[in-house]
Amino acid sequence: MTYEEVDRITTNLACDWVEEGKCSGVVSYINHQSVNFLITLMAMVKSRAVLFAISPRNSEAAIADLLEKTQSKMLFVPSKYKIVAQNAVAKVEEANMTIIPPYDFESLLKKPLNPRYAKILDISFSKEDLEKEALIIHTSGTTGFPKPIYLSNRYLLNVAGTFSRYKEQNPRVDILCQEDVFFSPAPLFHVSGLLNLFTTIVAGASFVFVENPIPSQTEIDHAFRHNKCTVMGALPFTLEEMVTYLKEKNDFSTVRHLKYILVGGALLKHEIFLWFKKNNVAVRSVYGSTETGVSMLGNMELDAENVSSLRSIYYDCDDKSYIAFEKLSEGSIHMYIRAGSPNLAIGVSNRPDGGFSSNDLFEEDPDALGYYNYLGRRDDILVMKNGEKTNPIPMENTIRQSPMVKQVAILGEGQQCTAALIQINTEYSMDYSPEEIILNIHQAVEQANIECPSHSIILPQMVKIIPFNKFLPVNDKGSLKRKMTEKAYEDTLKKMYKDFMEGPSSAVSSNRDGGIISSSSWSSQQIQSFLIENVAKILRLPESDLHDTSLSVFDLGLNSLTSIQLRNIIAAHFGSLPQSFVFQHPSVLSMKEALMSNRFDDVSKLNEKRYKQTQELAKSYIERAEKDFSVATNEYAAGKKKGSISLNYVKSAFSKRSVPGPKTTKLGRLRSLLTKRKNAYEKKDNVVMLSGATGSLGAFILRDLLKDPTVKKVYCLVRGSESDLFGRLETSFAFRNLDLSLLNSERVEALPMKLAEPYLGLTKERYDQLKDEVTIVQHCAWLLDFNMTIDHYDKECISPFYNLLKFAYRRNNPMHVHFISSVSASASLGSVVKEVPLPFDSHVTAPMGYAHSKFVCEILLNYLTKEKNFPCYIERVGQVSGDSKSGIWNTTEQVPIMFVSGGSLMHKMPRLSSKVDW
Secondary structure (H helix, E strand, O other), rough: OOHHHHHHHHHHHHHHHHOOOOOOOEEEEOOOOHHHHHHHHHHHHOOEEEEEEEOOOOOOHHHHHHHHHOOOOOOEHHHHHHHHHHHHHHHOOOOEEEEOOOOHHHHHHHOOOOHHHHHHHOOOOOOOHHHEEEOOOOOOOOOOOOEHHHHHEHHHHHHHHHHHHHHHOOOOOOOOOOOOOOOOOOOOHHHHHHHHHHHHHHHHOEEEEOOOOOOOHHHHHHOOOHHHEEEEEEHHHHHHHHHHHHHHHOOOOHHHOEEEEOOOOOOOHHHHHHHHHHHOEEEEEEEEEOOOEEEEEEEOOOOOOOOOEEEOOOEOOOOEOOOOEEEEEOEEEEEEEOOOOOOOOOOOOOOOOOOOEEOOOEEEEEEOOEEEEEEEEOOOOOOOOOOOOOHHHHHHHHHHHHOOEEEEEEEOOOOOOEEEEEOOOOOOOOOOOHHHHHHHHHHHHHHHHHOOOHHHOHHHHHHHEEOOOOOOOOOOOOOOOOOHHHHHOHHHHHHHHHHHHHHOOOEEEEEOOOOOEHHHEEEOHHHHHHHHHHHHHHHHHOOOHHHHOOEEEOOOOOHHHHHHHHHHHHHHHHHOOOOOOHHOOOOOHHHHHOOOOOOOOOOOHHHHHHHHHHHHHHHHHHHHHHHOOOOOOOOOOHHHOOOOOOOOOHHHHHHOOEEEEOOOOOOHHHHHHHHHHHHHOOOOOEEEEEEEEOOOOHHHHHHHHHHHHOOOEEEEEEOOOOHHHHHHHHHHHHHHOOHHHHHHOEEEEEEOOOOOHHHOOHHHHHHHHHHHHHHHHEEEEOOOOOOEEEEEEHHHHHHHHHHHHHHOOOEEOOEEEEEEEEHHHOOOOOOOOOOOOOOOOOHHHHHHHHHHHHHHHHHHHHHHHHHHHHEEEEEEEEEEOOOOOOOOOOHOOOHHHHHHHHHHOOOOOOOOOOOOOO
């Protein structure tokens, strides 16, 4: 459609709606991004009603809340959203709903302009109209129900003039002109969607809509080709998907026709900006928010080097930017908008001077004066002991919905789990018994648990109702002062965590009538029923799912956090239990047997049992291998050098990165051995299959493989979503400051890691192709959990590895298999460990499932090498530390190593008040 046609259609619709009395006050509209949304928006603006654009992703309750907050009595919806809209409207007094069918554009285009439009519509505008409400959009509602934000005509005109303003400041740059075609999947209920549409209109350019509100990369490519698009507006996740798509297709013809891709809405990794730049695509940042409009743009010069940083585009009459920054104690800077900024929404000021604090963090671009890099939100994020992050705000909001709760604090920085301190609403709770109050509180906590990640759940033992005469400290706005709360309740929290981790020391049980009974009198069936009932409760599973009592509860979903919860429940009935009880007895059957025999405290007997299991498991794999593998003909062994590789990549990856364990030799012998072999490995058509490429060691091995000219191709087995496999490689490289350009090659390909499945989770054709093509298997991936037993490791690691060995085996010239083992597999051999195959005695290992699993694999590989002529190599590694250049290291591993090494070697300990982190 042309501008004239859109103008005529929307004017006619506005006239119809005004005459029908549908355009008074605030009119709400729910729809996804479409040309229908454009037509409705333009018609409603012409009617002079205030349109409230509501996202269709909102719940019924959220929509009803928004209607009430804005006093909107009319809701326009397409039939697609009829049900949710109907239910929402039913909750709002005097609210009505109008179904808008898809527009019949063929008929609308034939209809002439309403001759009475100038009398029906108010088309006179004055200076006073600038500050009037014209449009309402809402926040995302990440911490509760969305909040409506009122936008004035002035605000919208500034959004529309964003690129024009930039051109006034940079006359050489034309972001948009009449010949451009703008493709934007951003919805019109977001500022980014309004920016893309309105700037297109100002430039007189063309605008492309797609039918799918979240278009696939194939649909985007189709739109580019058929509409000759020159500018695109995108969210970060769209560009992340585009990188993968373009790499797979290896066809950049459509994106290279784009003058710009404008990205905003969230943080996009700097490496992706650089990747597009390398491929001659200009990706630039746009920063804005519902409250502040569009406030910053990237450097729009096409030859700019600072492709990801931003600068202000709004200045006052004294040429002073309306954007200001204030430094924070942690080193980053917080951005706020000064009072008087022309692009602030109505009534959003949250600073005493009338300005607006964005809650967004930036850092100065060291290479571009006046430009800033966006870092993310300044939120109350808790970093847990295991490195996981918890956002307590939504959880606190959910719990506070209970009328029993006056205030709540979710805490847990640096802890194993979260804890909740509850301040009771005494005025409301006076009419309830203590049992009813407690029940209500736990129901509110349970509702918060449903909505949060599994690592953030609040266990019943970690909920504390503070005394009625105490309170949780809040600021003038009623927001919790978290640090002050932690300090005020420090002793309470310490006791909560101590009791949780250590569990009850004595057993007290009661029957259904409240009488005290002894668990020592329970029958085998009673113990089993007790265990099944409580495992099912913790995992939120029906008890019928636990009919097979030999299943590992970890396979059913138990984790390290809920295992402590289960242990504490059992200990409350059976007395003190070791912290590793559930790990050592991971099934209902084994827990029942341990409780009946009362042998769980005998560590030496338990260790001996695991050693015996390990010995038997190693023997069983050798028996399997004897049948599954025949003796191979290995031409390399005969001196023909086929299918081998220089092992420099292993040597290089280990170099200056391993902290040797106290009972092993240094890696110098391994390096020496690899050097001796070097000259034998000269074939230049090696294809490597690498697992664990996103880990600390695997990432460096991948880097060195890609630097090795003898390597033709590397297939990386990666866990996770199949749409983000390559993205995980890029993230790993970026985190470790490795050269991302190495990944921009057809020599590396990411495959899903599904070793336990038939054909490794691949099609038979793909499996056979790789089996014929691959010459080297480097297996680094392994579960790192020192609590798990050999049973768990057999299922999760050893059995899948055996499948990988079957893949690597060929009767003629089998692949060369490299296995990353551990010094823990030989930890009991003494202070000096010879670099020879381990003796067939599991007692040489450290007493833990991780070490046992490595031992089993070493024994198996030694057998295959000696008896089946299958070339297998074992690289036995100690602690992998930060590399010698960037020092990047997993902070959960570096701290104990630094303390142990510092104490034993330097006889010094750090005096720090902050977290140990480099």
